[in-house]
Structure formats: structure tokens, C-alpha cells
Amino acid sequence: MSQLVTSPEVDKDVAESVEEKSLDSGLGRYFSNATHTIFDEIVSPDINSDILNASVSAPTPHPVFTTMSVTTSNDFLNGSFSDTERVSDHVTASDSHRDAWIPSEHTRKILASLALTPGNNFPDRINLTMPGLMLQGDLPDITKETAIHFLGEEENIHRNVLTASDVTQDERGLRNLIHAGCYRAAVNLTGRLIAVYGQGYGKIDHPSKHTPHSLQLWFTRLALLAKLKQIDILENESRPFGNLDKPDMFFTFYPELYGTRPGSMASFAFRLLLAEIPSYCGKSKLAMDNLHKILATVRQIIRNLQMGLAEDGGRAKFSLAERDDSIRLWLGRKSRILISIVNCALGMKNYVLAVDVLENLCESLDWTPDQRQILISAIGRAYLFLGDVSAAEKKFAIGTDSRENPTTVREHMDNGLIAVAQNAFQEAYNSFKKASAIEPSNITVINNMAVCLLYTGQLKAAVHLLENAIARNPAKSLQEAVLLNICTLYELHTTHCKQPKLHLLRQLNRYKGDATSIQCLKLII
Amino acid sequence: MENKPKTEHLLALKVMRLTRPTLASPVIVTCDSSDLPGNTLNNELKNDCTALQGMETLAIGQMMLLPQSFGNTYLGEIFSCYLCVHNGSSQAVKDVVVKADLETPSQRIPLFCHNEENKELAPDSTIDKVLHHEVKELSAHILVCEVSYTPVNPTGSVQYFRKFFKFLVFKPLDVKTKFYNVESDEVYLEAQIQNLTAGPICLEKVALESSTLFTVTTLNTNEKGESVYGRVNLLDAECSRQYLYCLKPSPTLLKDPKMMHNATNIGKLDIVWRTNLGERGRLQTSQLQRLAPKCGDLRVTMKDIPGEVYLEKQVNFKCHIINTSERSMDIILGLESNDSIAWCGISETMIGSVKPGASIDVPLCLIPLVTGLIVSILYYQVLWSISSTIINHYGTPLNDNNSLADHFWREISGYVFETSLRLR
Numbered sequence: 030m031s032q033l034v035t036s037p038e039v040d041k042d043v044a045e046s047v048e049e050k051s052l053d054s055g056l057g058r059y060f061s062n063a064t065h066t067i068f069d070e071i072v073s074p075d076i077n078s079d080i081l082n083a084s085v086s087a088p089t090p091h092p093v094f095t096t097m098s099v100t101t102s103n104d105f106l107n108g109s110f111s112d113t114e115r116v117s118d119h120v121t122a123s124d125s126h127r128d129a130w131i132p133s134e135h136t137r138k139i140l141a142s143l144a145l146t147p148g149n150n151f152p153d154r155i156n157l158t159m160p161g162l163m164l165q166g167d168l169p170d171i172t173k174e175t176a177i178h179f180l181g182e183e184e185n186i187h188r189n190v191l192t193a194s195d196v197t198q199d200e201r202g203l204r205n206l207i208h209a210g211c212y213r214a215a216v217n218l219t220g221r222l223i224a225v226y227g228q229g230y231g232k233i234d235h236p237s238k239h240t241p242h243s244l245q246l247w248f249t250r251l252a253l254l255a256k257l258k259q260i261d262i263l264e265n266e267s268r269p270f271g272n273l274d275k276p277d278m279f280f281t282f283y284p285e286l287y288g289t290r291p292g293s294m295a296s297f298a299f300r301l302l303l304a305e306i307p308s309y310c311g312k313s314k315l316a317m318d319n320l321h322k323i324l325a326t327v328r329q330i331i332r333n334l335q336m337g338l339a340e341d342g343g344r345a346k347f348s349l350a351e352r353d354d355s356i357r358l359w360l361g362r363k364s365r366i367l368i369s370i371v372n373c374a375l376g377m378k379n380y381v382l383a384v385d386v387l388e389n390l391c392e393s394l395d396w397t398p399d400q401r402q403i404l405i406s407a408i409g410r411a412y413l414f415l416g417d418v419s420a421a422e423k424k425f426a427i428g429t430d431s432r433e434n435p436t437t438v439r440e441h442m443d444n445g446l447i448a449v450a451q452n453a454f455q456e457a458y459n460s461f462k463k464a465s466a467i468e469p470s471n472i473t474v475i476n477n478m479a480v481c482l483l484y485t486g487q488l489k490a491a492v493h494l495l496e497n498a499i500a501r502n503p504a505k506s507l508q509e510a511v512l513l514n515i516c517t518l519y520e521l522h523t524t525h526c527k528q529p530k531l532h533l534l535r536q537l538n539r540y541k542g543d544a545t546s547i548q549c550l551k552l553i554i
Numbered sequence: 555m556e557n558k559p560k561t562e563h564l565l566a567l568k569v570m571r572l573t574r575p576t577l578a579s580p581v582i583v584t585c586d587s588s589d590l591p592g593n594t595l596n597n598e599l600k601n602d603c604t605a606l607q608g609m610e611t612l613a614i615g616q617m618m619l620l621p622q623s624f625g626n627t628y629l630g631e632i633f634s635c636y637l638c639v640h641n642g643s644s645q646a647v648k649d650v651v652v653k654a655d656l657e658t659p660s661q662r663i664p665l666f667c668h669n670e671e672n673k674e675l676a677p678d679s680t681i682d683k684v685l686h687h688e689v690k691e692l693s694a695h696i697l698v699c700e701v702s703y704t705p706v707n708p709t710g711s712v713q714y715f716r717k718f719f720k721f722l723v724f725k726p727l728d729v730k731t732k733f734y735n736v737e738s739d740e741v742y743l744e745a746q747i748q749n750l751t752a753g754p755i756c757l758e759k760v761a762l763e764s765s766t767l768f769t770v771t772t773l774n775t776n777e778k779g780e781s782v783y784g785r786v787n788l789l790d791a792e793c794s795r796q797y798l799y800c801l802k803p804s805p806t807l808l809k810d811p812k813m814m815h816n817a818t819n820i821g822k823l824d825i826v827w828r829t830n831l832g833e834r835g836r837l838q839t840s841q842l843q844r845l846a847p848k849c850g851d852l853r854v855t856m857k858d859i860p861g862e863v864y865l866e867k868q869v870n871f872k873c874h875i876i877n878t879s880e881r882s883m884d885i886i887l888g889l890e891s892n893d894s895i896a897w898c899g900i901s902e903t904m905i906g907s908v909k910p911g912a913s914i915d916v917p918l919c920l921i922p923l924v925t926g927l928i929v930s931i932l933y934y935q936v937l938w939s940i941s942s943t944i945i946n947h948y949g950t951p952l953n954d955n956n957s958l959a960d961h962f963w964r965e966i967s968g969y970v971f972e973t974s975l976r977l978r
Contacts, residue, residue, distance in 0.1 A: 452632075484572055
């Protein structure tokens with residue numbers, strides 16, 4: 030089953046995504062790279078360098094997957110489906126490892142029977158993935174609407190954010206919107222693009238054809254809906270995908286397009302997101318089951334590779350070095366799933382499980398000393414969530430010989446949170462202040478100082494601290510958590526809290542995209 | 555919860571309950587660079603102030619979020635709130651008096667009184683106070699806040715308003731205790747603690763503070779000193795946990811059976827629990843009373859019984875008999891063999907006279923005939939020296955190793971005393 034049409038060289042057409050092409054897309058580069066997953070990418074210590082200069086048009090020299098070819102190019106509009114189809118003819122080796130998946134027995138049988146009699150036996154509807162948009166029309170820009178409602182139409186001239194129509198109607202446009210924090214506009218653009226695939230509004234439960242590109246559009250849309258906490262739409266639109274195990278989610282379902290190319294058409298990130306979605310909808314137990322199911326499959330893939338087989342258990346047709354790279358890739362994915370399990374457990378207040386998995390993760394991987402320290406301190410905070418202050422203190426003390434004389438922001442933060450747990454808010458304030466001296470622009474630290482000021486009876490000072498931080502850097506500081514805190518302070522401070530809130534709204538309107546949940550201002554409409 | 559003042563006042567009073575802050579986390583969605591969003595989602599996550607810097611996929615951030623709801627209040631917690639009186643007007647006021655009292659079901663407790671006569675409160679100035687109160691009563695509490703002031707103008711007269719904040723106090727824990735008096739005069743206390751709160755709690759301390767007559771050993775750790783409740787000290791909502799304590803009587807108490815009998819005050823359980831970010835509560839039980847075993851006139855225990863004995867080998871031990879009556883007594887001891895054991899020795903012997911409060915050790919010997927847990931019988935008769943009445947005693951089976959079952963001499967009638975041994 031695992032015949033693979035691979036060409037060792039990277040197809041330049043495939044890799045021609047605008048964003049990624051600045052890098053050498055040679056396979057060797059990808060595989061020689063030690064970092065191999067998004068998980069590692071996120072924890073890589075040198076992230077700061079590319080946070081700010083990361084813009085969509087100027088690609089970040091990111092170690093992970095950047096050099097891998099993108100299966101679909103951004104020529105969705107100027108090209109046609111044939112472009113997408115052409116992509117399929119040139120499958121790179123890295124694609125096959127990245128897309129590998131083990132279908133369920135049921136799906137495997139259907140795919141096998143299709144391979145024997147190609148063309149004419151179309152499977153039952155029950156074996157098809159039939160998604161469709163549940164949202165008719167566009168998500169409105171709530172920030173803009175609220176600003177107009179409270180501040181008048183004239184305020185709108187200050188609003189200068191992208192909408193779905195302001196960008197190219199393709200994946201580059203999508204990336205531009207996401208980068209600008211215009212998630213709602215991005216969701217709207219995904220809607221337009223998905224409609225082209227015959228999966229628009231009202232098309233749920235209607236058979237349609239999938240491509241890697243259409244599934245990427247869906248992934249992007251659902252990811253953004255999750256970010257926006259549009260729970261109802263998210264739940265309903267994600268439902269038809271199930272756990273991505275229907276036969277039409279695999280390349281072999283379309284032999285005329287992909288030949289015998291193995292693997293899943295949907296990306297791993299999509300699979301993970303779908304598994305997690307129930308936890309955003311208050312169904313954490315279901316999410317936990319889903320995550321464990323994909324964890325089991327990933328473990329099987331790693332076992333297969335370690336036994337010298339291909340990911341799906343077929344005969345391996347790649348070199349040992351390639352195999353080792355694939356094992357690294359899948360071990361990284363395993364860690365990412367475990368982190369998701371921890372997050373899900375925390376959401377369920379199952380701290381026992383969360384701490385257990387974290388402890389194992391901490392022991393089992395080759396972390397850099399800094400990453401390990403971040404992880405250990407995170408376990409300490411998990412103990413603080415559940416109230417075990419002494420266990421948290423022990424964790425914070427591990428590896429830091431300077432517990433009494435902390436030097437890093439993290440150590441000061443840890444000390445500050447321990448002090449909070451001991452109801453010593455003044456001491457906590459002092460710790461956060463020291464952290465702030467090291468990183469003056471760190472809004473999290475300033476926010477924590479403000480919280481301590483409130484608990485020590487200095488409401489006004491707390492308000493000033495946050496207001497100054499926002500004034501210094503509105504674009505960075507106007508985040509939901511900060512807004513929620515400052516509006517809570519305003520409400521406590523005065524019955525006349527509408528004016529300062531409207532000032533925040535004015536700034537949101539000027540500086541931020543459409544992704545901010547406006548409820549955090551607690552304005553009464 | 556908040557009653558709005560009916561007329562527009564120059565001052566406004568706001569109260570916010572201060573439970574511990576929570577730590578915020580973002581919605582974590584990541585993808586590979588080869589996915590459509592490229593690095594955009596990941597970069598957004600890195601810029602999120604609630605994300606954990608350096609490991610953004612993990613939902614354990616460091617950003618504190620102020621409490622967004624009043625939450626539940628439990629007995630034993632410290633109730634804290636922020637009281638803010640704000641002059642939102644454009645004119646100064648003077649003689650501001652702010653009082654905060656807490657009305658509990660049984661009393662009215664003054665928490666705060668601010669009284670600054672002749673001092674002005676300028677526009678946009680505030681009077682701030684963080685109030686703390688240890689909650690010691692259940693059910694309805696009312697925080698009564700009163701404000702009076704005088705506007706600084708020629709016609710200003712004293713203004714007054716008050717606000718009520720009502721909240722309910724719930725029971726956080728259910729504590730059930732059981733006592734076991736064992737033969738060696740040790741007392742075992744089993745305390746079952748159930749978490750009645752809405753979420754998981756960490757039982758930071760569950761200690762038995764005993765009276766001076768006993769020394770306490772806590773039996774909740776294993777040989778390595780680790781907690782028997784697992785690596786993470788957590789008790790989920792609705793769940794229960796059993797704590798076990800062994801109380802050894804002090805030597806003075808051991809010598810005096812009567813005093814031992816009267817030592818019914820065991821001590822108090824001191825319980826400290828914590829929840830989110832160290833939110834703390836503490837409860838102490840009232841003095842725990844054990845039901846002292848009734849000794850009757852005579853107390854019989856077995857001493858020096860080996861834990862394991864072997865088939866058809868002699869087992870030597872002692873029968874310890876204490877006269878707990880007010881009178882002197884003569885005792886006859888009888889031995890009755892059966893299918894499972896055979897006694898070695900002479901039955902129906904007069905073992906002598908025992909003075910009030912005194913004891914006697916009678917060496918005995920038996921041979922087990924079958925394996926397993928067996929019951930052997932010995933009976934004894936007491937001949938009261940004065941009345942010469944014969945009173946017989948019997949007890950229930952005695953397990954090996956002095957286990958916790960109730961024993962003996964509950965009744966002053968009957969005639970057999972049973973004991974049992976584990977055989978190998």
C-alpha cells in the first residue's frame with residue numbers, strides 16, 4: 030500500500046510560495062536541522078529575534094518546515110485547479126513523512142478496494158467528508174461597530190485596518206490579515222475561498238471534492254474561529270471533519286490525481302486542532318479522548334519507523350538518515366500532543382494528570398537548559414493553580430541556585446507568584462518590579478505589578494501604571510487580558526468609568542485589528 | 555448584589571471581592587510553516603502577553619487576571635474585599651465618615667471605620683481600604699457600608715447613604731471521625747475529610763493536636779516519608795480522604811486504668827487547605843471525644859503472642875489479667891481444647907488473688923493443630939473474695955497483631971474468652 034512516488038529533489042514549483050522561497054529549499058537543509066517541529070519552533074530560544082521583524086512579505090528565517098515545500102501554491106486565483114493537481118505529481122520525500130498517517134481499519138479497507146477497482150465505485154455518503162459554511166455572510170468588525178456606536182461615525186476615519194476585500198484573495202492575503210490581527214476579516218476571506226470549492230453556506234452534507242488546499246483553508250478558518258472563541262460556528266463547522274478518518278481525506282482516494290501517494294491530505298496541525306476543538310466547547314473529556322487517539326497513532330508511527338518500516342507500517346523506501354529525521358519529526362509531534370493533553374487537563378482541573386505528563390515530558394526530552402527551566406517553572410505554577418504552595422516552591426528552586434538572589438525575569442516572576450500565593454502582595458510587587466527593571470517593555474510584568482497594587486489598597490496607582498503602559502505602546506499593550514484588568518479597575522474606581530473605557534475603545538479602534546473581544550471593555554450597549 | 559443609591563450622591567462607594575487572581579492563558583493554535591497560515595499564528599502567539607514566553611504551546615502563563623466574579627465563600631477562609639469611596643463630583647466634600655460592618659447570623663462585626671473630621675476629600679480623590687475577615691460562621695452574611703459627608707459649600711448639609719452586600723457562606727469540608735481503642739491501650743483515630751467545595755483543593759495540613767495525655771503518630775506517609783495520597787496533593791470536589799492517627803497514652807496514664815478510662819478528650823483536628831494561587835482556608839474541629847471502652851471489673855489481654863506460629867509447635871504467651879474493680883478477687887482459669895488447638899497445662903487452676911488495680915500475668919501454652927485463623931477458648935471464673943459470687947467473662951475473637959477490632963469484656967455475663975492465632 031505504501032508505494033511512494035518520490036523524487037529526491039525538491040520541486041521548485043511546489044516550493045514557490047512567496048513566503049518560503051527565500052530560503053534554500055534543499056531537503057538536506059531541512060533534515061540537517063535539529064529543530065523539527067512546530068513545537069520546537071515555539072520553544073526555540075532565539076524567537077525574539079524574529080518576532081518583530083516577522084512580516085508576511087519578508088519571511089522569517091524559521092528553522093522549521095520553512096524549507097519544506099508547500100503542497101499548494103498561492104496561485105489559487107490566478108491559476109486553476111490544474112495547478113493544484115500538478116502539485117500532486119511531484120511529491121517530495123519530506124511531504125511523505127509529514128503527511129503520513131495510519132487510517133482506521135475500516136478506512137484502510139475502503140481505500141484498498143478503491144485501489145483495486147479505480148474509478149467507478151464511489152463510496153457511500155457515510156464515507157465522505159461533507160463540510161460547509163454555517164455562517165451566512167461575513168463576521169462583522171465588532172470593534173468598528175462598537176466605536177461607531179459610542180464615538181460616532183467621525184471616529185471611523187481613524188480606523189485603518191484591513192478587511193477581506195483589501196487583500197489579495199488568496200492565501201497570501203489570508204496571511205496578511207492574520208498578521209494584522211484581522212482574524213474576523215481572515216475568517217471572511219476563508220469563507221469566500223472555501224465557497225469556490227462548493228463547500229460554502231448551506232453546502233454542509235453535500236458531497237464535494239477536497240484538495241490539500243481546501244483543507245488548509247478549513248484549517249485556517251477553524252483555527253481563527255477558535256482564536257475568536259466563536260464557539261457555535263466552530264463546533265458546527267468542524268463536525269463534518271470528524272477525526273479526519275473518512276477515506277476521502279487520504280490521497281489514495283483520488284488515484285487519478287495523486288496516483289498511489291500515501292498519507293493524509295489534511296495536515297497534522299488540522300488533526301490536532303480538530304482533536305482539541307471539543308475542549309473549547311466545554312467538552313474537555315471528548316477532547317481528551319481525541320488527543321489520546323492521535324497520540325496512540327503517533328506512537329504507532331514511531332514504533333513502525335523504529336522497526337525499519339514506513340510510517341504507516343508498509344515497507345520503507347527511504348534511507349536511514351531520512352528515517353531518523355522522520356523519527357525526530359514524529360517525536361516532536363508526540364511532544365506537541367502531550368502538551369495539548371496537559372492544556373486540556375488544566376482546563377478540566379485535572380492537575381494530577383497535567384503534572385504527571387509534564388514531569389514525564391521534562392524528563393524524556395532533550396531540552397536546552399533554558400527550556401527545561403521554563404518547563405520546571407511551569408510545573409511549579411501548575412502546583413500553584415491547585416494550591417500546593419510548598420510543592421511549587423520546591424519546583425521553582427530546582428536548578429536556580431540564586432533563589433535568594435534571583436537574576437532573570439523568570440525567577441523574579443516565580444518569586445512574585447509565590448508571594449501572591451502567600452498573600453504577601455507587597456513582596457510580590459517588589460519581585461515584579463525587579464523583573465520590570467530588566468524588561469521594561471514586558472506588559473505581563475507591568476500588569477502583575479498593577480494587580481499587586483490593587484491588593485495592597487492602591488487602586489489609583491494600579492490604574493496609572495496600566496494607563497502609562499498602554500500610552501507607551503498601545504499596539505502591544507491593548508490585549509484582552511490587560512483590557513479586562515484595567516476595566517475591572519475602572520469599575521471599582523468610579524461610577525464614571527465609561528469615559529476611560531471609551532478612551533480605550535478609541536485606541537483599540539485606531540491601533541488594533543478586529544480580533545479583540547470587545548466584551549473585555551465591559552461596556553453596556 | 556449592589557443596591558444603587560436612590561439619589562445622586564457626590565461620593566460613590568464600590569466594593570470588589572478580592573479572591574486570589576487567576577493566571578490567564580491564550581487560545582493555543584499552532585501550525586507548521588508549511589501550513590497555510592505559515593508562521594503568522596505562531597508569531598501571534600509569541601506576541602500574546604498571556605502566553606508562556608519560551609514555551610508558548612503550554613497553557614500555563616504568568617499573567618495575573620483580576621477576579622471576574624464574586625465566587626463562593628467558605629467557612630474558614632479569609633474574606634477580603636476592596637472598598638473604594640470616590641469623589642466623582644467636581645466639588646470637595648468634608649467630614650467623610652466611612653464605616654463597614656459585617657453582619658453575621660449571630661453578631662455585627664466592625665471591620666473598618668474611617669473618620670476624618672474637618673478634612674476635605676478633593677474631587678477625584680478616593681478613600682481606599684482592603685478589608686479582611688476570617689469567616690467563622692455559616693449562611694448569610696451582609697457587609698454593611700455606610701458613608702456620610704458634608705459638601706464644602708455654604709449650604710451643605712450632612713449627606714448619608716449606605717450599601718449592603720449580601721453573601722452566603724458555605725461549608726467547605728465534611729469531617730467524620732471514628733475511634734478505635736485497642737488492647738494495648740493505644741487509640742486510633744480515623745478522620746474522613748470530604749471536599750464539599752466546587753473544585754479541587756489541596757489539603758496543606760491535616761494535623762491532630764492532641765491533649766498532653768497522648769502522643770500522636772501520623773500514619774499517612776509510607777516508609778520513605780512520602781504521602782500515601784500520591785505525588786500530587788489534591789482532593790477533587792466531592793471526594794474524600796481518610797487520615798489515620800495513632801495515639802499512645804502517656805506512661806502516667808498507662809499505669810492508671812481508671813484515669814485511662816476517663817481520658818476521653820483526644821484533641822482537635824487542625825485543617826488547612828488551599829486552592830487557586832494559594833487561596834487559603836483553615837478549620838479546627840471541636841474537641842474530639844472518644845468513647846472509652848467499658849472495662850467492667852476485669853480486664854484480660856494476651857501478651858507476647860508471636861505474630862506467626864507453626865503447626866504442632868508449642869506457642870508460649872501470657873495472659874495478662876487486671877482487676878479493674880474496687881474489690882479484691884480470686885480467679886480460676888479454665889482451658890478448653892478443640893479441633894484446632896490443644897492446650898498444654900492444667901485447666902481449672904486457681905491462679906490466685908488479685909488486689910483492686912493490680913494485675914497478674916499467667917503463662918500459657920498451646921499447640922495449634924490446623925493452619926489458618928483459628929479460635930481457641932479459655933474461660934475464667936472470678937471468685938469475689940467478699941461475696942464469693944462467681945462472675946464469668948467472655949470476649950470476642952482476638953486477631954493477631956492487635957488489630958483494630960473491638961475486644962473483650964463488653965459484658966459481664968457468659969463464660970468464654972476466645973483468642974485466635976494465625977498459623978502457618
